[in-house]
Amino acid sequence: MKASDLPVGPCRRRELPRLRELLNQVFITERGAGGDIFEFAPLLYSEQNVENLRVVRRGRAIVGHAGILPRRIRWRGQVLHAGLIGGVCCREDLRGQGIGTLAMQDVARRMAQLQLDFGVLWTGSPGFYRRLGWRHGGGISIMRIAEAAGEGAVQREIIPLSDSPLGPADCHALHAGAGRDEVLRTPEETELLLSTGTRDALLALRGGRLVGYAAHDGSTVREIEGDADTCVALLSHAAALGHRLCVFPLNDPRLPAIAQALPVDIQRGPLGMILIVGREGLVAKIAEEAGSSPDDLGIGSDVDTEVLAARLFGSPDDEPTDRPLPMHLHIDYLDHV
Ligand SMILES: CC(C)(COP(=O)(O)OP(=O)(O)OC[C@H]1O[C@@H](n2cnc3c(N)ncnc32)[C@H](O)[C@@H]1OP(=O)(O)O)[C@@H](O)C(=O)NCCC(=O)NCCS
Incomplete structure (x- = not known):
């Protein structure tokens, strides 16, 4: 056959x-x-x-x-x-x-x-x-951490989620409060992301309070939350454990400050x-x-699928000024x- x-x-x-x-x-x-x-x-x-x-x-x-x-x-x-x-x-x-x-x-x-x-x-x-x-x-920024740098002056206590008295609900509150992109997650979804299968997360604490987390699988940090200093502490720690890649939303405003503090290489790529x-x-x-018609938005029925995909989801070259379209997913x- x-x-x-x-x-x-x-x-x-x-x-x-x-x-x-x-x-x-x-x-x-x-x-x-x-x-x-x-x-x-x-x-x-x-x-x-x-x-x-x-x-x-x-x-x-x-x-x-x-x-x-x-x-x-x-x-x-x-x-x-x-x-x-x-x-x-x-x-x-x-x-x-x-x-x-x-x-x-x-x-x-x-x-x-x-x-x-x-x-x-x-x-x-x-x-x-x-x-x-x-x-x-779509677009994302992928950061490669060249070497596990010391944690320098950034004072954060880093512990695995699985060893911590805190839970995914605490991480969810942090993520929801940061308003990082236009996708809204439910607490149940955050819990699934952080603890399903082989997933885990590193938590960053300051004075006993949760200020950030890095959710990872294998060698990659898939989501990082917290201000730029907290990200530096989390990424240094993650790199020492072998997690050398970190995925960010395309134009994440924390990227320049992190790149100043750590030896990293950042590539923009499609989502x-x-x-x-x-x-x-x-x-x-x-x-x-x-609140506009598809034609006015440039996504009418005459647009071919290649152009439509780029218009709807964006591309690695997009700048933040390209809002409200494409969607920031x-x-x-x-x-x-
Ligand atoms: C990718 C994969 C699923 C394709 O299955 P397959 O049964 O060999 O694919 P098909 O026979 O239907 O199609 C093969 C065709 O696609 C092309 N093709 C296959 N892999 C390709 C690739 N990586 N890039 C470009 N073309 C590719 C072949 O040239 C072939 O074209 P042709 O028919 O004109 O000669 C198979 O190679 C595989 O199992 N790879 C390992 C697992 C993997 O990498 N999966 C993808 C993860 S995202």
Whole structure:
């Protein structure tokens, strides 16, 4: 049977162990990494989400996969329905025959069925997704910390969240108070981000009071809260533990002060790759929020999808003065649990 004729559809509960084996083979064993993908993203790979884990079968074997974690993003006064995509893969010996394409086409169908506004994914292989209609969108700043500098004059006590009497609710209050971007999170969502799977956070205390945190997974700090001095203390500590990368919203005002205090390199890059699924609905939400017509906003029906994605989600070159459009959405891989 040609690969393009293989059946594709939702994973069945009893197939989850076989899916886990494939994912761990591709993302852990092939990469010489450690851990278990199901533990890293337990909400994506959960029994409740099997309908959204789209698998390609060959006989009883699962040979390809692409998963969707539907997630509500509360942006200003609107609720956007996003599909966070993960675990896109094909068994190594069968690559280049169309199996990954089958899985991603099925993901696009499923996202339309779920009436999602857009999908977002993070990848180092944009070419594969580009031919399937995905486009780079949005922007982030990625800071690489060259070396674990001393904590200098910045006086903060740093402790892991897991060893602390404080909890995610305290972090949530800090994050909500800072108004860092236009995405509003619920306390439950912050708790999921900070403590699901292999996630943890470092807390920064001053005089016993919480003044910042750095949420991390593996080698990357995915979200950092606190003023610039607190960030310096947290990042120095995180770097000493091996977390050398930190993701910031694109034009985060704390970046220049941190870069003055620490040996860092900052690169601007896209937020991820985006597929607009429900164009009409998404445009209507943005037009309503902006109080202007889609044509006046430059997001009317005559605009092609490439331009639309850049107009809606922005690009790494955007300056803060580009408000109110594009949307300032900061969705990170951290949200992908
Ligand atoms: C990426 C992956 C899922 C593609 O699966 P696949 O079944 O080989 O893909 P398909 O056969 O459907 O498509 C392959 C086509 O995409 C192209 N392609 C594949 N990977 C590509 C890449 N990284 N960049 C550009 N093009 C790519 C191939 O050239 C091929 O094009 P062609 O049909 O014109 O020859 C597979 O290579 C894989 O499992 N990789 C390891 C896991 C991984 O990195 N996943 C992505 C994480 S975001």
